Amino acid sequence: MLRQAQDRETREPAVEAVGxxxxxxxxxxxxxxSLDVPAGTIYGMLGPxxxxxxxxxxxxxxxxxxxxGTRRLLGRDRPLDAARQVGYLPEERGLYPAMAAREAIAFxxxxxxxxxxxxxxxxxxxxxxxxxxxxxxxxxxxxxKGMAQTVQLLGTIIHRPRLLVLDExxxxxxxxxxxxxxxxxxxxxxxxxxxxxxxxxxxxAERLCERIxxxxxxxxxxxGGVDEARDRLRPIVRLRTRSDDGPWRAAxxxxxxxxxxxxxxxxxxxxxxxxxxxxxxxxxxxxxxAIERPGLHDAFVAIAGDAAAAAMGELGxxx
Amino acid sequence: xxxxxxxxxxxARRDFTATVFSKAFLFFLLxxxxxxxxxxxxxxxxxxxxxxxxRPVVAVIASPADFAxxxxxxxxxxxxxxxxxxxxxxxxxxxxxxxxxxRRLLASKSPPVLAxxxxxxxxxxxxxxxxxxxxxARQLQLVIAAARAPQHExxxxxxxxxxxxxxxxxxxxxxxTARAGQFLLFFLTILxxxxxxxxxxxxxxxxxIEVLAAAVPIDAIFLGKLFAMLATSIVGxxxxxSAGAGAIAFFSEGGLATLPPPAVxxxxxxxxxxxxxxxxxxxxxxxxxxxxxxxxxxxxVQTLSMPVTMGQVVIFAVATLAIGAPDSPAGLAAAxxxxxxxxxxxxxxxxxxxxxxxxxxxxxxxxxxxxxxxLGSRLFRRSVLQSGPTRRWWRRSRKVAAKx
Numbered sequence: 001m002l003r004q005a006q007d008r009e010t011r012e013p014a015v016e017a018v019g020x021x022x023x024x025x026x027x028x029x030x031x032x033x034s035l036d037v038p039a040g041t042i043y044g045m046l047g048p049x050x051x052x053x054x055x056x057x058x059x060x061x062x063x064x065x066x067x068x069g070t071r072r073l074l075g076r077d078r079p080l081d082a083a084r085q086v087g088y089l090p091e092e093r094g095l096y097p098a099m100a101a102r103e104a105i106a107f108x109x110x111x112x113x114x115x116x117x118x119x120x121x122x123x124x125x126x127x128x129x130x131x132x133x134x135x136x137x138x139x140x141x142x143x144x145k146g147m148a149q150t151v152q153l154l155g156t157i158i159h160r161p162r163l164l165v166l167d168e169x170x171x172x173x174x175x176x177x178x179x180x181x182x183x184x185x186x187x188x189x190x191x192x193x194x195x196x197x198x199x200x201x202x203x204x205a206e207r208l209c210e211r212i213x214x215x216x217x218x219x220x221x222x223x224g225g226v227d228e229a230r231d232r233l234r235p236i237v238r239l240r241t242r243s244d245d246g247p248w249r250a251a252x253x254x255x256x257x258x259x260x261x262x263x264x265x266x267x268x269x270x271x272x273x274x275x276x277x278x279x280x281x282x283x284x285x286x287x288x289x290a291i292e293r294p295g296l297h298d299a300f301v302a303i304a305g306d307a308a309a310a311a312m313g314e315l316g317x318x319x
Numbered sequence: 320x321x322x323x324x325x326x327x328x329x330x331a332r333r334d335f336t337a338t339v340f341s342k343a344f345l346f347f348l349l350x351x352x353x354x355x356x357x358x359x360x361x362x363x364x365x366x367x368x369x370x371x372x373x374r375p376v377v378a379v380i381a382s383p384a385d386f387a388x389x390x391x392x393x394x395x396x397x398x399x400x401x402x403x404x405x406x407x408x409x410x411x412x413x414x415x416x417x418x419x420x421x422r423r424l425l426a427s428k429s430p431p432v433l434a435x436x437x438x439x440x441x442x443x444x445x446x447x448x449x450x451x452x453x454x455x456a457r458q459l460q461l462v463i464a465a466a467r468a469p470q471h472e473x474x475x476x477x478x479x480x481x482x483x484x485x486x487x488x489x490x491x492x493x494x495x496t497a498r499a500g501q502f503l504l505f506f507l508t509i510l511x512x513x514x515x516x517x518x519x520x521x522x523x524x525x526x527x528i529e530v531l532a533a534a535v536p537i538d539a540i541f542l543g544k545l546f547a548m549l550a551t552s553i554v555g556x557x558x559x560x561s562a563g564a565g566a567i568a569f570f571s572e573g574g575l576a577t578l579p580p581p582a583v584x585x586x587x588x589x590x591x592x593x594x595x596x597x598x599x600x601x602x603x604x605x606x607x608x609x610x611x612x613x614x615x616x617x618x619x620v621q622t623l624s625m626p627v628t629m630g631q632v633v634i635f636a637v638a639t640l641a642i643g644a645p646d647s648p649a650g651l652a653a654a655x656x657x658x659x660x661x662x663x664x665x666x667x668x669x670x671x672x673x674x675x676x677x678x679x680x681x682x683x684x685x686x687x688x689x690x691x692x693x694l695g696s697r698l699f700r701r702s703v704l705q706s707g708p709t710r711r712w713w714r715r716s717r718k719v720a721a722k723x
Contacts, residue, residue, distance in 0.1 A: 058533075061533050062533075063532045063533050080536055083533070083534050086533075088533040090526065090529045092526040092529070093526065094522075094527035096527060099337070107333055108534075110333075111326070111329055111530070111531065111534035113325075
């Protein structure tokens with residue numbers, strides 16, 4: 001805990017990557033990705049399927065070696081040297097079907113250096129906290145998919161890691177379990193744990209992350225704060241007027257869209273005051289006027305492009 | 320190194336307990352019973368079929384008195400050899416047209432007739448599907464000769480004194496022990512390497528391998544899996560040996576003392592057996608694990624492991640050449656070649672008393688185990704977690720060749 005507090009204070013990056021490249025035969029899966037994940041933050045990695053998120057995470061964790069580039073994990077040049085302080089939930093969940101749930105959790109702790117007896121004790125506690133006590137001694141194959149996923153997730157935190165890497169943690173979970181997972185991520189972050197998770201559902205990242213990386217086609221399209229990404233777009237104006245035409249129309253940009261009875265357009269560079277003045281002086285008869293900050297989804301579309309957004313397959317969900 | 324060993328231990332402990340404390344392990348332990356049972360069942364059926372089947376005979380056209388002499392002579396020979404290995408004789412009265420009778424007898428199906436013997440004592444003549452220099456003709460020569468000289472009917476008495484052991488008998492028995500040792504080593508290693516391979520493929524398909532690879536060095540996974548199966552097999556061997564010893568003690572008169580002792584003695588032979596089994600398994604298991612890392616389906620594994628299995632069969636065949644001649648050039652070469660060395664040396668332990676060649680061989684094999692483990696784990700690391708469009712080694716080599 002002391003170390004975690006120190007990490008937060010110093011804000012030394014938990015993960016650093018410089019120019020990571022990974023080729024599989026003739027295919028370049030990751031193309032020169034550089035990123036810094038400050039300690040103690042919740043960091044989202046966004047991108048459509050096949051963008052290179054999983055490969056990037058595997059490179060960062062040292063599961064595979066990069067074709068070129070360097071990475072540091074919790075201050076170690078060899079990521080596996082820091083493995084005992086890292087928890088990892090892979091995209092394709094892997095558990096031994098015949099193993100009892102508590103044994104699976106304890107085993108995952110043992111892999112990270114936690115003595116088996118202590119692992120079993122903590123596993124019982126974690127299972128109880130998640131209402132799964134009665135399933136602790138049952139084989140994984142008898143558990144529902146959601147339960148098995150929870151078991152694996154508990155296995156990733158059993159050894160109280162400093163860094164938690166979750167690859168598409170929300171996939172396959174129903175809404176209730178997704179909410180529970182969000183809660184768990186927030187609780188871990190509160191304890192000072194650095195969390196990196198990949199997702200193709202922007203709403204999770206929007207709710208949870210302080211910083212994000214947008215990956216498309218193996219390249220890093222953006223890295224920075226969520227606000228920074230949203231600030232890349234101008235605020236959106238939604239305007240409804242009594243008058244259909246008049247001198248006030250000169251204040252509406254040419255690319256404004258008509259959505260029902262509303263005008264929708266980006267706030268002009270001059271800001272809200274000149275716009276308001278022009279509307280009032282031009283006798284627009286303002287019925288409603290809303291100036292909205294763009295969402296992460298809009299920012300994602302603007303940064304990664306329409307094609308990447310379409311490939312996410314959830315254009316509507318991100319809003 | 321400490322971290323590597325600790326991680327390998329965690330992997331090995333999981334694999335070992337998952338295997339040994341599973342219901343399926345009971346079947347593994349009962350495994351050797353099946354060939355024994357099948358052998359007993361099919362052996363019994365075979366013997367019954369053999370006894371019931373009509374063996375080809377030689378039809379003898381002779382008077383009852385002449386045939387009685389021939390038959391007695393034949394039985395004496397059968398007593399010295401094995402009854403089944405001496406041709407059977409059946410008497411027929413001569414007919415007027417001998418040639419026609421011979422044709423009819425040769426076409427007979429009950430009993431099936433191999434040849435027809437006529438004029439056994441005056442001018443013996445044999446007609447049928449037989450070779451003049453073949454065993455049937457030669458056996459009949461002996462039968463007729465013995466029948467013609469009834470004064471030597473019994474032969475001189477030989478004073479026989481039974482003695483527990485003789486060098487000739489001991490050599491035979493030790494050769495048998497050597498063969499059994501080699502076969503057990505070979506059979507167990509192939510069986511366990513195959514099991515190891517299936518386990519790896521299962522883990523790859525369960526996606527557990529990624530969880531492991533993110534937490535511990537790949538080398539630790541490789542070593543852990545290899546040693547877990549070794550420990551499992553040693554449990555199996557201990558159970559089988561105890562059960563075997565118990566069965567011999569219970570069913571065989573004189574118990575374990577009746578077993579032919581190997582040249583180095585039972586305790587040393589058993590210890591060397593375990594050591595050579597471990598060496599053979601580690602050498603072959605590394606090769607199989609490396610293959611398993613390349614493959615992602617059972618079909619791919621079968622295709623890739625077939626040449627290695629066939630190679631192992633050839634190595635086994637070469638190793639058998641050393642039985643009875645461990646110091647021959649072929650025997651020494653097979654003892655030096657790392658993959659056949661454990662098989663040859665276990666045979667040597669059965670036949671030759673010295674222990675120092677074993678110490679030398681174990682040292683030599685350890686070097687090769689280290690080399691092959693290193694190469695195997697490197698190959699395993701390279702290929703076990705390749706995701707995306709991987710290029711297999713044969714495609715890589717093809718590409719290199721094309722560039723060259």
